[in-house]
Amino acid sequence: MDKNTYDAIVVxxxxxxxxxxxxxxxxxxxxxxLDRGPMVKHGDYPTAxxxxxxxxxxxxxxxxxxxxxxxxxxxxxxGITQSTKHWFVDDLDNPYEETKPFDWFRGYHVGGRSLMxxxxxxxxxxxxxxANGKEGVGVDWPIRYADLAPWYDYVEHFIGVSGSVEHLAQxxxxxxxxxxxxNCVEKEFAGRLSDKFSRxxxxxxxxxxxxxxxxxxxxxxxTCQYRNLCMRGCPFGAYFSSNSSTLPSAERTGNMTIVPxxxxxxxxxxxxxxxxxxxxxxxxxTGKQTEYFAKVIFLCASTFGTTHILLNSTSSRFPNGFxxxxxxxxxxxxxxxxxxxxxxxxxxxEDRYYSGRRxxxxxxxxxxxxxxDKRSYLRGFGYQGSASRQNWSRLVDEPLLGDDLKRAAEExxxxxxxxxxxxxxxxxxxxxxxxxxxxxxxxGLPVLNFNVAHxxxxxxxxxxxxxxxxxxxxxxxxxxxxxYITPANVGAxxxxxxxxxxxxxxxxxxxxxxxxxxxxxxxxxxxxxxxxSSACQNPSLTYMAMTARAAKYAVDELKRGNI
Amino acid sequence: xxxxxxxxxVSALAMGAVAAPSLLAxxxxxxxxxxxxxxxxxxxxxxxxxxxxxxDIILPRSSTPGAVDAGVPSFIDQMFKAVYTPAEQERYxxxxxxxxxxxxxxxxxxxxxxxxxxxxKLHGEAIAGKKGxxxxxxxxxxxxxxxxxxxxxxxxxxxxxxxxxxxAVPGAYHADIPLSQAGNGKAWAVETVLTL
Numbered sequence: 001m002d003k004n005t006y007d008a009i010v011v012x013x014x015x016x017x018x019x020x021x022x023x024x025x026x027x028x029x030x031x032x033x034l035d036r037g038p039m040v041k042h043g044d045y046p047t048a049x050x051x052x053x054x055x056x057x058x059x060x061x062x063x064x065x066x067x068x069x070x071x072x073x074x075x076x077x078x079g080i081t082q083s084t085k086h087w088f089v090d091d092l093d094n095p096y097e098e099t100k101p102f103d104w105f106r107g108y109h110v111g112g113r114s115l116m117x118x119x120x121x122x123x124x125x126x127x128x129x130x131a132n133g134k135e136g137v138g139v140d141w142p143i144r145y146a147d148l149a150p151w152y153d154y155v156e157h158f159i160g161v162s163g164s165v166e167h168l169a170q171x172x173x174x175x176x177x178x179x180x181x182x183n184c185v186e187k188e189f190a191g192r193l194s195d196k197f198s199r200x201x202x203x204x205x206x207x208x209x210x211x212x213x214x215x216x217x218x219x220x221x222x223t224c225q226y227r228n229l230c231m232r233g234c235p236f237g238a239y240f241s242s243n244s245s246t247l248p249s250a251e252r253t254g255n256m257t258i259v260p261x262x263x264x265x266x267x268x269x270x271x272x273x274x275x276x277x278x279x280x281x282x283x284x285x286t287g288k289q290t291e292y293f294a295k296v297i298f299l300c301a302s303t304f305g306t307t308h309i310l311l312n313s314t315s316s317r318f319p320n321g322f323x324x325x326x327x328x329x330x331x332x333x334x335x336x337x338x339x340x341x342x343x344x345x346x347x348x349x350e351d352r353y354y355s356g357r358r359x360x361x362x363x364x365x366x367x368x369x370x371x372x373d374k375r376s377y378l379r380g381f382g383y384q385g386s387a388s389r390q391n392w393s394r395l396v397d398e399p400l401l402g403d404d405l406k407r408a409a410e411e412x413x414x415x416x417x418x419x420x421x422x423x424x425x426x427x428x429x430x431x432x433x434x435x436x437x438x439x440x441x442x443x444g445l446p447v448l449n450f451n452v453a454h455x456x457x458x459x460x461x462x463x464x465x466x467x468x469x470x471x472x473x474x475x476x477x478x479x480x481x482x483x484y485i486t487p488a489n490v491g492a493x494x495x496x497x498x499x500x501x502x503x504x505x506x507x508x509x510x511x512x513x514x515x516x517x518x519x520x521x522x523x524x525x526x527x528x529x530x531x532x533s534s535a536c537q538n539p540s541l542t543y544m545a546m547t548a549r550a551a552k553y554a555v556d557e558l559k560r561g562n563i
Numbered sequence: 564x565x566x567x568x569x570x571x572x573v574s575a576l577a578m579g580a581v582a583a584p585s586l587l588a589x590x591x592x593x594x595x596x597x598x599x600x601x602x603x604x605x606x607x608x609x610x611x612x613x614x615x616x617x618x619d620i621i622l623p624r625s626s627t628p629g630a631v632d633a634g635v636p637s638f639i640d641q642m643f644k645a646v647y648t649p650a651e652q653e654r655y656x657x658x659x660x661x662x663x664x665x666x667x668x669x670x671x672x673x674x675x676x677x678x679x680x681x682x683x684k685l686h687g688e689a690i691a692g693k694k695g696x697x698x699x700x701x702x703x704x705x706x707x708x709x710x711x712x713x714x715x716x717x718x719x720x721x722x723x724x725x726x727x728x729x730x731a732v733p734g735a736y737h738a739d740i741p742l743s744q745a746g747n748g749k750a751w752a753v754e755t756v757l758t759l
Contacts, residue, residue, distance in 0.1 A: 056593035181738030356736035
């Protein structure tokens with residue numbers, strides 16, 4: 001038992017797990033870090049330097065790939081390409097059930113989805129954190145922006161977030177690296193939105209190093225080379241991933257023991273102590289079972305990963321799942337409204353172009369239900385988009401062949417602008433996941449079954465997302481304004497959250513305001529499951545800030561002898 | 564970080580990544596298939612000869628390499644072997660057969676001028692047709708082959724680097740510059756996928 005005993009255990013190595021590992025080890029805790037997938041060291045990115053012509057099949061999935069990834073190749077999914085498919089789990093070996101359809105993107109390896117994430121990094125504001133309480137939706141967040149702000153500063157400084165200072169109450173500014181630039185059409189569109197709607201269009205805030213980090217703790221990270229191939233893994237370490245950023249820091253402390261291929265399937269609870277004493281692990285390759293023990297446990301296995309572990313950990317004390325006294329565990333699943341967008345042709349600017357491939361776009365921050373604006377639904381949405389010159393594919397339907405076709409393809413095409421919405425989804429007890437004991441995976445573990453759908457508020461908002469985008473592009477004077485709706489289920493925004501929400505009352509929430517389990521004070525959950533509402537901003541930055549905050553609190557409480 | 568430091572950084576790390584062996588084997592097979600005189604995996608040799616003749620009309624060699632130089636016939640063969648569905652395979656096969664009958668005698672028995680005229684005529688019919696509706700099979704063959712030729716060519720090394728321009732590691736981003744100052748002023752190569 002001694003050799004399997006640590007001060008802390010961290011389950012998962014994505015954005016949250018990496019941060020937990022860094023913070024706990026830097027504070028001197030001997031920390032065991034577990035991930036269910038194989039090791040990926042920074043630099044282990046086999047396709048990162050491949051040119052387009054080195055990728056088979058025009059980088060498209062083959063029929064064999066579609067057979068292996070029937071879910072990950074649905075229309076709303078991306079990533080099953082020759083250059084990135086190795087980062088996504090095989091759907092045949094990793095099944096799930098859908099009482100209602102749900103798009104669940106998963107990557108099981110050290111670094112998790114921090115390797116493939118979209119890198120957009122926005123703060124929540126008090127508009128977001130006060131909304132549940134004011135409107136009587138779900139439970140009130142037990143924290144406010146003032147609790148979070150210093151931790152946003154802390155993580156932004158460390159990971160490097162590029163962005164512009166805008167003084168927007170609904171989208172607080174941060175400790176930014178220089179903003180990337182908008183191109184000429186994006187600037188023109190920004191001006192027209194400002195003139196006609198008094199709405200802002202800003203450059204996206206992204207965890208890519210637009211300049212050197214403001215600290216010297218990550219010598220393995222260089223500035224962005226503008227290849228826009230981030231999802232393959234960046235050998236320059238130019239975007240934030242656990243692999244490039246937090247795990248190397250944790251490693252350098254000498255306090256981290258990382259064990260890949262470790263599927264945590266159950267929490268160990270000691271009735272006498274009233275505490276979790278450890279976790280039970282299956283080796284993903286051999287099936288060997290091991291128990292590990294620690295004083296404090298951080299669950300960062302992703303929203304549904306963590307939920308699965310807790311639901312699968314039943315005992316006389318927790319017959320309905322670990323820490324589930326409230327009955328809210330697995331409920332209140334949220335994601336962002338996704339897949340609704342508009343594009344248009346923009347005349348002129350034919351003598352202007354760009355060089356380099358910017359791994360970022362523009363952002364239109366939320367303006368609905370802000371200030372005096374009032375809609376028939378609650379909350380709001382933001383847009384993400386970009387403008388670019390069309391490429392050779394525009395010539396397919398043109399009457400050009402031979403030399404004429406080649407010459408036309410050499411010319412950059414007309415400009416086209418596109419954007420799509422990311423909308424807030426309300427928490428609801430009726431949106432939930434359960435364990436399906438009739439369906440076991442190859443390890444003999446019950447699979448998750450999803451029962452999640454959008455409600456009336458979401459459906460009203462979807463209409464506004466489309467109508468507003470059409471209206472803005474039309475008012476800007478653009479032509480050929482076309483909407484597109486990607487067939488997407490809940491989950492498609494890959495912003496799943498909410499299944500172990502935080503709140504003030506143990507009767508209605510799983511965690512307190514420190515991400516600490518109400519019913520078991522040495523368990524902390526800092527992945528997306530803690531979210532009490534979804535806001536409409538990309539959530540990863542908030543997970544990081546809350547992880548760092550929770551780690552500080554956990555270590556202080558350990559020192560005080562309270563856990 | 565300069566290039567030397569970067570190489571040091573990368574080579575210090577073991578390349579034992581997830582699924583890397585099978586992945587890299589696929590890339591090697593891909594590279595091998597680019598060689599001239601490839602062995603078709605999906606089409607018959609006479610079909611490959613016909614496809615080769617058509618892509619050579621769509622994107623011929625000029626002052627820069629053409630689709631045949633860039634290995635496009637092999638690319639098309641691979642796409643049908645591995646990527647397209649049985650329905651897409653059947654559609655293309657039927658369209659190819661129809662196309663081969665459209666010139667009065669087998670396409671490869673036509674002279675160069677007749678071949679070009681037939682491809683041009685059917686291409687015109689295909690793009691004049693209704694949007695969102697597949698053209699008649701012979702014209703459909705020309706349009707599908709045009710898409711395949713463009714995709715294969717503009718993702719090939721000659722297509723990306725000699726007709727378009729490609730920067731593997733741009734190193735910087737300039738959002739708004741005169742076209743004449745954007746590299747050599749040609750369109751940047753970007754990865755794009757077309758559906759058949």
